[in-house]
Amino acid sequence: MLDTVFFDSRFSDTVRREQLYNGRLFVFSARPSTIALCDFARSMIEAAFDGKDPRNAQYSMPVEEFVSICAPLKPAFIHHPMTMKLLRNVVEELGCSLNDTYVDVPRLRMVTHGGYLTSGVGYAHHPHRDTWYSAPMCQLNWWLPIYPFDSESSMAFHARYWNQPIRNGSAGFNYYRWNAEGRRHAAKHIKQDTRVQPHAEEGLELEPQIRVVCPPGGIVLFSAAQLHSTVPNTSELTRYSIDFRTVNIDDVVAMRGAPNIDSAATGTSLRDFRRAADSVGIPDDLILSYDSQCTEEGALVFQPESD
Numbered sequence: 249m250l251d252t253v254f255f256d257s258r259f260s261d262t263v264r265r266e267q268l269y270n271g272r273l274f275v276f277s278a279r280p281s282t283i284a285l286c287d288f289a290r291s292m293i294e295a296a297f298d299g300k301d302p303r304n305a306q307y308s309m310p311v312e313e314f315v316s317i318c319a320p321l322k323p324a325f326i327h328h329p330m331t332m333k334l335l336r337n338v339v340e341e342l343g344c345s346l347n348d349t350y351v352d353v354p355r356l357r358m359v360t361h362g363g364y365l366t367s368g369v370g371y372a373h374h375p376h377r378d379t380w381y382s383a384p385m386c387q388l389n390w391w392l393p394i395y396p397f398d399s400e401s402s403m404a405f406h407a408r409y410w411n412q413p414i415r416n417g418s419a420g421f422n423y424y425r426w427n428a429e430g431r432r433h434a435a436k437h438i439k440q441d442t443r444v445q446p447h448a449e450e451g452l453e454l455e456p457q458i459r460v461v462c463p464p465g466g467i468v469l470f471s472a473a474q475l476h477s478t479v480p481n482t483s484e485l486t487r488y489s490i491d492f493r494t495v496n497i498d499d500v501v502a503m504r505g506a507p508n509i510d511s512a513a514t515g516t517s518l519r520d521f522r523r524a525a526d527s528v529g530i531p532d533d534l535i536l537s538y539d540s541q542c543t544e545e546g547a548l549v550f551q552p553e554s555d
């Protein structure tokens with residue numbers, strides 16, 4: 249259960265993963281590799297905004313202009329050759345084996361103040377588990393702020409739901425259909441998001457909640473099964489963050505991970521992960537065991553695509 253937040257823990261990666269699969273959180277202070285990654289992201293953001301302070305830019309431009317800056321910035325960050333190198337250094341410095349750890353590409357997120365932009369490129373995440381979106385139960389999420397931020401622009405964890413199932417729409421979610429139909433069009437969704445996503449289908453008690461606030465380059469590390477949400481940003485500033493996901497191959501093989509109490513999504517996001525050491529994908533025969541629930545329709549439209 250989510251009863252503990254470990255700060256700068258020195259656990260081995262193996263012990264840390266066990267703790268994460270039991271619902272605990274880890275927070276790490278900034279260190280050379282995370283500072284380098286966040287500095288790199290910040291330089292890309294600031295170049296894109298061309299002299300405007302990215303955290304205040306929303307006050308001096310129409311939302312369409314903000315989107316026109318951020319929409320290309322996200323894939324530019326994801327696909328820049330430096331990004332994956334810097335990311336590899338982060339997982340290595342945090343004690344993960346580069347041969348056993350597979351990483352997904354890091355995403356760049358922006359959450360604007362108020363109701364300026366709440367969908368598409370600035371999607372504000374409702375309470376969800378990533379496992380409702382076809383993430384494997386062994387997936388771990390890494391989250392890093394790029395600028396200082398406040399509780400009022402953070403991410404929230406809803407601890408009571410670690411072991412309390414929620415009625416939700418994940419059974420209607422297929423990862424391959426999502427890739428084919430949804431993400432490709434994210435840049436078009438400016439004021440209203442029409443993508444079908446798995447939501448809670450019952451009232452949730454979101455309080456009390458846990459918000460972790462750390463300096464730029466700090467890391468919040470948590471299980472993909474953790475119920476989390478984006479706090480509606482009332483901090484006056486746009487928040488920029490990086491997040492990425494990892495899986496450990498031994499856990500993929502053993503089907504170890506957090507307990508699945510309410511996720512019924514089909515398809516799997518495992519094909520998105522690449523071995524940190526050399527970018528080789530997870531062998532297909534391993535993925536197939538995670539794909540067993542996949543509908544034929546889903547398998548046919550499988551099409552790897554990132555953000």
Ligand SMILES: [Fe+2]
Nearest residue numbers: 373377378476
């Ligand atoms: Fe999430």
